[in-house]
Amino acid sequence: MKTVNVHIVTPDGPVYEADVEMVSTKAKSGELGILPGHIPTVAPLAIGAVRLKKGAQTELVAVSGGFLEVRPDKVTILAQSAEKAEDIDVARAEQAKKRAEERLNQSKQDNIDFTRAELALKRAVNRINITQNRF
Numbered sequence: 502m503k504t505v506n507v508h509i510v511t512p513d514g515p516v517y518e519a520d521v522e523m524v525s526t527k528a529k530s531g532e533l534g535i536l537p538g539h540i541p542t543v544a545p546l547a548i549g550a551v552r553l554k555k556g557a558q559t560e561l562v563a564v565s566g567g568f569l570e571v572r573p574d575k576v577t578i579l580a581q582s583a584e585k586a587e588d589i590d591v592a593r594a595e596q597a598k599k600r601a602e603e604r605l606n607q608s609k610q611d612n613i614d615f616t617r618a619e620l621a622l623k624r625a626v627n628r629i630n631i632t633q634n635r636f
């Protein structure tokens with residue numbers, strides 16, 4: 502089975518490295534599936550899950566935006582933040598979700614606060630969904 506080497510890196514350091522059969526993720530332009538030998542590509546990523554297929558197993562990593570660089574034998578994801586499913590603290594994500602929802606429900610706020618709260622909500626929901634295998 503052909504594989505592609507995947508690295509997921511954040512400003513805090515590497516989060517994931519493995520040889521996988523397929524990588525799927527959410528680019529800003531839509532879902533992207535990458536198999537070994539894919540043509541070189543660069544794409545901005547949305548807040549979402551990276552799915553990494555290894556035989557019968559699929560591993561999940563939450564990413565909060567960033568960039569994907571594809572070469573025929575290597576995929577690099579540079580993410581603002583990334584967590585493997587098993588490293589996600591669900592209680593923390595639930596609290597972040599609650600805080601963001603409260604901010605979004607406050608009537609007096611400027612656009613910057615609103616956008617920040619919307620993004621925080623998306624990150625929290627993404628993390629929660631990944632721990633529940635929903636994405």
Ligand code: ATP
Pocket residue numbers: 513565582583584588589590591593594597621624625628
């Ligand atoms: P919070 O308000 O809980 O900090 P956030 O979405 O603002 O959430 P980020 O700015 O995206 O957090 O991430 C800051 C750091 O904390 C990153 O290293 C990220 O991987 C980590 N992190 C954030 N939320 C979680 C979580 N629920 N479980 C594990 N790590 C998390």
